[in-house]
Amino acid sequence: xxxxxxRKRRGDFALDIAFSAPTPGVTxxxxxxxxxxxxxxxLIAGLLPPDSGRLVxxxxxxxxxxxxxxxxxxxxxxxxxxxxxxxxxxxxxxxNLEYGLRRLPREAxxxxxxxxxxxxLGLETLIARRTHELSGGERQRVALGRALLxxxxxxxxxxxxxxxxxxxxxxxxxxxxxxxDAFTLPIVYVSHQFDEVLRLATRVVLLDAGRVVAExxxxxxxxxxxxxxxxxxxxxxAVVAGVVKSIDxxxxxxxxxxxxxxxxxxxxxxxxxxxxxxxxxxxxxVATEAPHRLSVRNIVPARxxxxxxxxxxxxxxxxxAGRTATLLARIxxxxxxxxxxxxxxxxxxxxxxxxxxxxxxxxxxx
Amino acid sequence: MMLSPAESDALWLSLxxxxxxxxxxxxxxxxxAWLLTRTxxxxxxxxxxxxxxxxxxxxxxxxxxxxxxxxxRGPIGGWLHQNFGIQLAFTSTGAxxxxxxxxxxxxxxxxxxxxxxxxxxxxxxxxxxxAGALDRFASITLPLIAPGILAGAVxxxxxxxxxxxxxITFAANIPGETRTLPLALYTALQxxxxxxxxxxxxxxxxxxxxxGLLVSEFLSRAIGRRLGRGRVR
Numbered sequence: 339x340x341x342x343x344x345r346k347r348r349g350d351f352a353l354d355i356a357f358s359a360p361t362p363g364v365t366x367x368x369x370x371x372x373x374x375x376x377x378x379x380x381l382i383a384g385l386l387p388p389d390s391g392r393l394v395x396x397x398x399x400x401x402x403x404x405x406x407x408x409x410x411x412x413x414x415x416x417x418x419x420x421x422x423x424x425x426x427x428x429x430x431x432x433x434n435l436e437y438g439l440r441r442l443p444r445e446a447x448x449x450x451x452x453x454x455x456x457x458x459l460g461l462e463t464l465i466a467r468r469t470h471e472l473s474g475g476e477r478q479r480v481a482l483g484r485a486l487l488x489x490x491x492x493x494x495x496x497x498x499x500x501x502x503x504x505x506x507x508x509x510x511x512x513x514x515x516x517x518x519d520a521f522t523l524p525i526v527y528v529s530h531q532f533d534e535v536l537r538l539a540t541r542v543v544l545l546d547a548g549r550v551v552a553e554x555x556x557x558x559x560x561x562x563x564x565x566x567x568x569x570x571x572x573x574x575x576a577v578v579a580g581v582v583k584s585i586d587x588x589x590x591x592x593x594x595x596x597x598x599x600x601x602x603x604x605x606x607x608x609x610x611x612x613x614x615x616x617x618x619x620x621x622x623x624v625a626t627e628a629p630h631r632l633s634v635r636n637i638v639p640a641r642x643x644x645x646x647x648x649x650x651x652x653x654x655x656x657x658x659a660g661r662t663a664t665l666l667a668r669i670x671x672x673x674x675x676x677x678x679x680x681x682x683x684x685x686x687x688x689x690x691x692x693x694x695x696x697x698x699x700x701x702x703x704x
Numbered sequence: 705m706m707l708s709p710a711e712s713d714a715l716w717l718s719l720x721x722x723x724x725x726x727x728x729x730x731x732x733x734x735x736x737a738w739l740l741t742r743t744x745x746x747x748x749x750x751x752x753x754x755x756x757x758x759x760x761x762x763x764x765x766x767x768x769x770x771x772x773x774x775x776x777r778g779p780i781g782g783w784l785h786q787n788f789g790i791q792l793a794f795t796s797t798g799a800x801x802x803x804x805x806x807x808x809x810x811x812x813x814x815x816x817x818x819x820x821x822x823x824x825x826x827x828x829x830x831x832x833x834x835a836g837a838l839d840r841f842a843s844i845t846l847p848l849i850a851p852g853i854l855a856g857a858v859x860x861x862x863x864x865x866x867x868x869x870x871x872i873t874f875a876a877n878i879p880g881e882t883r884t885l886p887l888a889l890y891t892a893l894q895x896x897x898x899x900x901x902x903x904x905x906x907x908x909x910x911x912x913x914x915x916g917l918l919v920s921e922f923l924s925r926a927i928g929r930r931l932g933r934g935r936v937r
Contacts, residue, residue, distance in 0.1 A: 383828075383832050384832075385828050385831065385832070411828075411831045411832055412831050412832070412833075412834050412835060412836055413834075414832070415834070416832055417832075418829070418832045420825065420829065422825065424823070424825050424826055424828075424829040426826060426829075426830070426844060427826075427848070428847045428848060437830070437833050437835075437843075438833030438834055441833060441834035441835055441839070442834065484833065485832075485833075488832075488833050488834060
């Protein structure tokens with residue numbers, strides 16, 4: 339468990355952050371560029387001294403302004419992966435990977451074995467290369483391996499995909515998923531791309547103008563008004579988590595969500611897997627009678643929780659689909675009036691299966 | 705071309721003086737370059753200007769100041785002479801010192817430019833991986849500024865071969881002790897019938913300069929390959 343409560347003033351910008359990240363699991367720190375994410379990374383890594391606060395990992399206090407404790411960055415054993423990889427250009431890939439490993443204190447435990455990390459990250463063919471011969475995605479994988487082999491207590495990933503184009507992100511994302519499912523480490527994943535967060539994280543910390551504005555599980559955070567302010571109204575959508583029941587004959591995964599079963603396109607899905615799906619609010623249709631003979635695969639009975647004004651002539655309807663599954667639907671104000679949508683009204687949410695994309699987690703639900 | 709004893713003396717003396725001047729220079733130049741790029745202190749600008757003085761002062765003035773400070777009766781030279789029996793003025797070591805002072809700004813400059821180009825982020829990364837300050841310098845910074853150090857050393861060596869004013873002022877023109885190639889050339893020109901000798905010495909200097917440039921080009925290419933420049937992906 340990582341507990342952060344740090345304050346730092348730099349010129350006009352004041353950073354005041356407090357959040358926690360469980361072991362294991364990915365906690366995404368999500369915010370716009372310039373909201374203080376990079377400064378936060380430097381503070382946690384110990385590369386920048388905070389003004390005050392407290393930083394604890396497990397039972398170890400790394401920083402405590404009241405007790406005047408401040409552990410140097412080199413002793414924190416924090417695996418940091420930077421946006422620009424920061425591989426050492428004069429060393430081979432192997433020497434880069436071994437850099438932290440060689441500097442471990444003799445008595446330190448070494449649960450991350452060289453060969454395991456190399457095979458997990460698919461680095462076998464890169465070992466003998468020089469760093470300038472690597473592609474952007476390969477560089478980030480080597481940086482991940484280098485951080486892991488230093489036997490970290492915590493992984494701190496600072497937008498590791500931000501410098502890659504969309505195609506190259508696929509060279510790294512599957513490895514991040516494997517890593518998350520293979521090791522029992524707290525992982526803090528800083529990002530400004532919600533699709534990455536959806537794919538990797540179960541907990542989200544929302545950062546805005548140097549402060550934590552909301553913190554919680556991804557389903558709750560996906561409906562938070564602060565997130566809407568960050569991603570914009572078109573990208574708003576409730577995240578729902580469920581378990582794959584089975585795969586149907588056409589290759590769609592049947593996923594139990596609340597009281598309903600959704601069909602979701604999910605490559606390589608296996609029954610029993612836990613998945614996260616984001617249902618974009620603008621992709622949800624609301625009906626007040628059970629619909630028949632429609633092409634829509636997913637018809638979820640739900641109860642209206644609230645109807646809030648959204649941008650322009652639209653409202654955001656929050657729908658309770660049972661068993662804590664909540665959906666958001668963005669419809670026009672006029673439609674909401676004609677359907678007389680008021681709290682507690684029974685409705686049906688219609689979601690096109692092709693608009694859904696799920697992300698699997700290979701760890702059992704906790 | 706066979707060299708006369710006087711010519712080969714001058715040649716070897718030049719090489720030795722230039723080599724020793726580089727050896728004097730490097731540790732101090734690295735320290736000064738480090739101070740100027742990585743630290744902020746009061747009087748930094750003045751210090752920077754002071755380091756660059758030899759570039760703008762007439763070499764004779766540098767030689768004169770060295771004589772005042774390092775002469776047998778000077779504050780530093782007197783102390784060295786009394787306590788260690790070391791005499792710098794009018795010796796080949798003195799010639800190397802004068803040469804070192806003249807080329808000092810060149811070396812500082814070369815190292816400083818490469819230090820400024822070292823990404824601090826790499827040192828930060830090394831720090832999170834458990835490397836202490838000295839370790840970071842030895843394992844990251846030093847290898848990355850090696851081309852700059854080498855470039856500075858080669859430039860200082862080449863410039864040192866031709867240092868004239870400061871050497872003749874501080875160390876005089878003593879055959880076999882401080883009469884380097886340019887001093888020998890100057891002496892030949894002052895001598896009746898010295899034209900042939902002067903021409904031969906000029907040719908030696910020219911070949912030496914050319915060889916130096918070729919070696920430096922070769923080294924920088926080799927290092928460039930090692931650091932992976934040249935091929936960009």
